[in-house]
Amino acid sequence: MESWRLLSFGKADAVENMAVDEAVFREAIRKRVPPTLRFYSWRTPTVSIGYFQEARREIDLEACRRLGIDFIRRPTGGKAVLHDREVTYAVIAGADHPLFPPDILRSFRVISGCIARGLRAIGIKAEMKAGGRAASDESLRTSCFSSPSRYELLVKGRKICGASQMRSHGVLLQHGALLMAFDPEKTCAILLPHRDPERQAALLRDSVTAVEEQAGRPVDERQLCRVLREGFEQGLGIRFVEAPLTPDEETLKRELMAKKYSSENWNVEGNKSWISGY
């Protein structure tokens, strides 16, 4: 049976979280690390935006400062996510791995299947969105959770897990966010445009759900990670071996933290000067 590495659940700030994921991804491109699953959470509430989003047009950065919410640009695609009470996962593996079909949508389906299997173990029956994208409201177009994409997970029509990817040199990094609890008012306070915050919050409440709401009880983050781990093991037919970052990943993480993810040039301006050497 194939072994994957598991980077165990931990909390870090936004800069470190994104730097770890990209460091693992870049080292996977160099074929120096095994396929990896990482679970983590966010030390400070953070809004992350997708690689191509325009920060100033889509996020109220002043409101973020006022509310003590960090801001960061992900290396992956998709839309804005407020990471507050949440378990985030990152899967890093060869996109040409026999477990993953080469087309992007179907690789989302494989990973969503593992998450759904894990959620079933705590009594949550999540189903994959079958059709294409369907934004619930144009004024909420910037929010990841307002518009389920194909193969994302829904519970009774409400999205419970959003996901996005980055790919390069035949390796994929998939980010996914499982909300433990959801605060639509806080989400609306940081998303632009602010048109009708009450209506926006109501729409979000109708289209988004969270783990604890569906489980009907408080759920421990580590317990959730355990069932998700088992979902991946059963879904992919693999087993996980817990291991830390390699020394090269640690070095690259520190470099990415200092040069990329702490930089306003990357986070706000979205300047993607094609830095070689990562």
Place this chain on the structure above:
Amino acid sequence: MKIIPDDLLYSREHIWVRVEGDLATIGITDYAQEKLGEIVSLDLPEVDADLERDEPFGSIESAKAVVELISPVSGVVISVNEDITDDIGIINSDPHDTGWMIIVEMDDPEELDDLLDTRGYQEFVIQETEVD
């Protein structure tokens, strides 16, 4: 089987190259655009940017996935297709012709020796599809 014109060279990163002297016109293959689905965002380098072989020269987004575009050659960008930045759908509808991305003045045309011809790329795609 997707369209694989026989007057182009291909990289294993699904980039096609049309060679005229020391100039290389570059875009993504029909197979790649089909696997990506509808492309919604695009980043390309500016004219005069230096490119290195096997390093990213840009990126595209489709289906919430950002895909880095890997340069098959080293050199300097001398032209960028403004038409596709205005109408990104051209990359999906006509990837090998009007959907071209950049023209590069190559540093070392011998780098082309590592690229595949039509038949080689066809076999490469078949291998990749077999795991599908």
